[in-house]
Amino acid sequence: MADDIAADVLIIGSGISGALMAARLAAAGVKVAVLEAGARVDRGAAVQRYWNALIKVPECPYPPTLEAMHPISNDPDFWYKQIGPDKFKSTYIKVLGGTTWHWLGTCLRFLPNDFVLKATYGQGVDWPISYADLEKFYGEAEKEIGVSGDSNEPLGSPRQLPYPMPAIPQTYLDKVYAKALEGSLYEVRPTPQARNSVENGRPGCCGNASCIPICPIQAKYDATVHLALAESKGAAIHEKATATFLEVRADRRIGAVRFKRSDGSEGRAVGKVVVIAAHAIETPRLLLNSKSEATPNGVANSCDQLGRNLMDHPAQLSWALAVDPVWPFRGPLSTSGIENLRDGTFRSARAAFRVEIGNDGWSWPTGAPVSTARDLALEGLRGPALDHELARQTSRQLRLTSLTEQLPDPHNRVTLDPDAKDIYGVPVPRIAYSLDAYVKRGLAASQAVHDDIFARLGTTAVHHSPVAYGAGHIIGTARMGSDPRTSVVDSELRSHDHPNLFLLGSSVFPTSATANPTLTIAALSLRAVDAVTRTLQR
Amino acid sequence: MRIPTTRRDFLLAGLGSAIAAAGTTFPAALHAGAAVTAEEFLALSKSLTEQSSLDPAVAETLLAGFLATGNGGLLAELVAGSGGAETKVLADSIVAAWYSGIYDTGKGQAVAAYTDALVWTGLPYSKPFGYCGGATGYWADPPPVETRG
Numbered sequence: 103m104a105d106d107i108a109a110d111v112l113i114i115g116s117g118i119s120g121a122l123m124a125a126r127l128a129a130a131g132v133k134v135a136v137l138e139a140g141a142r143v144d145r146g147a148a149v150q151r152y153w154n155a156l157i158k159v160p161e162c163p164y165p166p167t168l169e170a171m172h173p174i175s176n177d178p179d180f181w182y183k184q185i186g187p188d189k190f191k192s193t194y195i196k197v198l199g200g201t202t203w204h205w206l207g208t209c210l211r212f213l214p215n216d217f218v219l220k221a222t223y224g225q226g227v228d229w230p231i232s233y234a235d236l237e238k239f240y241g242e243a244e245k246e247i248g249v250s251g252d253s254n255e256p257l258g259s260p261r262q263l264p265y266p267m268p269a270i271p272q273t274y275l276d277k278v279y280a281k282a283l284e285g286s287l288y289e290v291r292p293t294p295q296a297r298n299s300v301e302n303g304r305p306g307c308c309g310n311a312s313c314i315p316i317c318p319i320q321a322k323y324d325a326t327v328h329l330a331l332a333e334s335k336g337a338a339i340h341e342k343a344t345a346t347f348l349e350v351r352a353d354r355r356i357g358a359v360r361f362k363r364s365d366g367s368e369g370r371a372v373g374k375v376v377v378i379a380a381h382a383i384e385t386p387r388l389l390l391n392s393k394s395e396a397t398p399n400g401v402a403n404s405c406d407q408l409g410r411n412l413m414d415h416p417a418q419l420s421w422a423l424a425v426d427p428v429w430p431f432r433g434p435l436s437t438s439g440i441e442n443l444r445d446g447t448f449r450s451a452r453a454a455f456r457v458e459i460g461n462d463g464w465s466w467p468t469g470a471p472v473s474t475a476r477d478l479a480l481e482g483l484r485g486p487a488l489d490h491e492l493a494r495q496t497s498r499q500l501r502l503t504s505l506t507e508q509l510p511d512p513h514n515r516v517t518l519d520p521d522a523k524d525i526y527g528v529p530v531p532r533i534a535y536s537l538d539a540y541v542k543r544g545l546a547a548s549q550a551v552h553d554d555i556f557a558r559l560g561t562t563a564v565h566h567s568p569v570a571y572g573a574g575h576i577i578g579t580a581r582m583g584s585d586p587r588t589s590v591v592d593s594e595l596r597s598h599d600h601p602n603l604f605l606l607g608s609s610v611f612p613t614s615a616t617a618n619p620t621l622t623i624a625a626l627s628l629r630a631v632d633a634v635t636r637t638l639q640r
Numbered sequence: 641m642r643i644p645t646t647r648r649d650f651l652l653a654g655l656g657s658a659i660a661a662a663g664t665t666f667p668a669a670l671h672a673g674a675a676v677t678a679e680e681f682l683a684l685s686k687s688l689t690e691q692s693s694l695d696p697a698v699a700e701t702l703l704a705g706f707l708a709t710g711n712g713g714l715l716a717e718l719v720a721g722s723g724g725a726e727t728k729v730l731a732d733s734i735v736a737a738w739y740s741g742i743y744d745t746g747k748g749q750a751v752a753a754y755t756d757a758l759v760w761t762g763l764p765y766s767k768p769f770g771y772c773g774g775a776t777g778y779w780a781d782p783p784p785v786e787t788r789g
Binding site: 149152153154155156270271272273274277298299300306307308309310311312316318319427429431432433437461471472473474475476478479480481482484485486488489490491492493494496497 | 688689690691728732733735736738739740741742749750751754755757758759761762763764765766768769770771772773774775776777778779780781782783788789
């Protein structure tokens, strides 16, 4: 079989981790090729699909196709073969630029204690690196992505460099919370986010209020920014090319990656270094599928940890009506949070969480304002009376979401389904998942916090979701660690088993912490650039 | 900054699918009993919603949905100004469809309009999602008094 694609560094996956790596290496003159299962996205057409969609879930502008299948939020059994006992509800998409197309854009750093959860609180495991090891790369990631934040507010994560852009202004709604919570335990702070507070080649945010599922003007960062940079420096981006199998040589190096195109043709790609950056479901799926005599458990899996320790930030949603209008639906979906509940001695007994303050009314839990309008009409309201009541109700809608820390559990895992395969002949992901008592205690504590906050605001109509939502954060499944017997990659994200194989993304996180994962994904990818470069030079 | 210009394209697409659905699901008897025309439905909708300007293309889509779900007879009663409690429920449903932009095709729900749904007239302090609302930070203060609804 001829080698269809040859590069110094072959990257599988074009989301933020692969795109950052590609851009950095290409800028340094390295020959880079990127394989992406999905296709390029036309932004205008995607906005139109969002408007046309009956159920406006994060994936609605990017529907799965037989050629690039992925999960959808409104049907957790659509792509995942779930064997329970709980449903895993977080999703990803397969398009050029990956799931950053519909991410919220939150760019919090992890806290120093997040890296030493075991040593400090006796829970989970410790990371093989410390916050200090990653601090410089957090700064670099914030600069690369373009994060707007308040440089005087470290939010528990000490920083050397200022944010590249000033903070996104807090909404009027945020200020209502801040005023009501003044002097309380709850510190309302602007959220650092990958959203332009000033024009920087891409426009400043103009409050489309559709960050999830799409920013129509790209004021919100997505990974196509770095894919374009990589391409401009000579990287080759191959869309609609699904990696299906990794070939391992006798010296245990990855010799080639087999892939299939959406037209059914097959190809083979080679790189001196191979980087898998396919997010935390597809990365283990690809590696587990690459079984051979030399790798009977799949590639990079001599430790039997691959696919295990699947985590999310199980989310407690609560909503209520404010006394007076707070005017939601006017800015980014969230501009503030409460970040000072993310660490403390309580972590020895229950999950920590961060509280996200929503600017999107009851949109997430109930489908407002469309559902509000429908309900009022069905009650018989008409004309100005309907419009007046619609404004009166929607303008007072509040939403809080707490993202809880889930511990690594080897039984929460991705394996290959024994029955179903995709059109390329690769088994679909099978998921075993459960929420343990530690995270359930955290969810209960977050609900009590929501009650307390709402009470301080004097709200009415308080609701709590009885079940946890997925946060859209897929974590674990290829954990990093110092011991090859208990971890898949080392602290530089190199496979313990295969010297020219690197794994990027939140799959390598040993624990989930509470911060949205993307900034840490980016920082780890930038940190791994040096190890990839050294491997090339050997 | 992008200005949405694709409303017409979308409406045409929606209309096409509604017609396709109607063509395959309409019993002839329903047609015979349903004398309501697109013009009548539009006039009825304007009266019920108390809106003087409604999109005829959306009206055709919604009408096809109400006919496909077996409401032809009740619609005719509503247009004629007769009927009882059942027509009141149907009238509410027509207003709900115009406000939400969502209707029942007979085979499930579909979107007839989103950015043009009447819900946004009830949110003068905001705008359809996916539309720019103003300069960065406009959300930091309450909306102007005249747009508070």
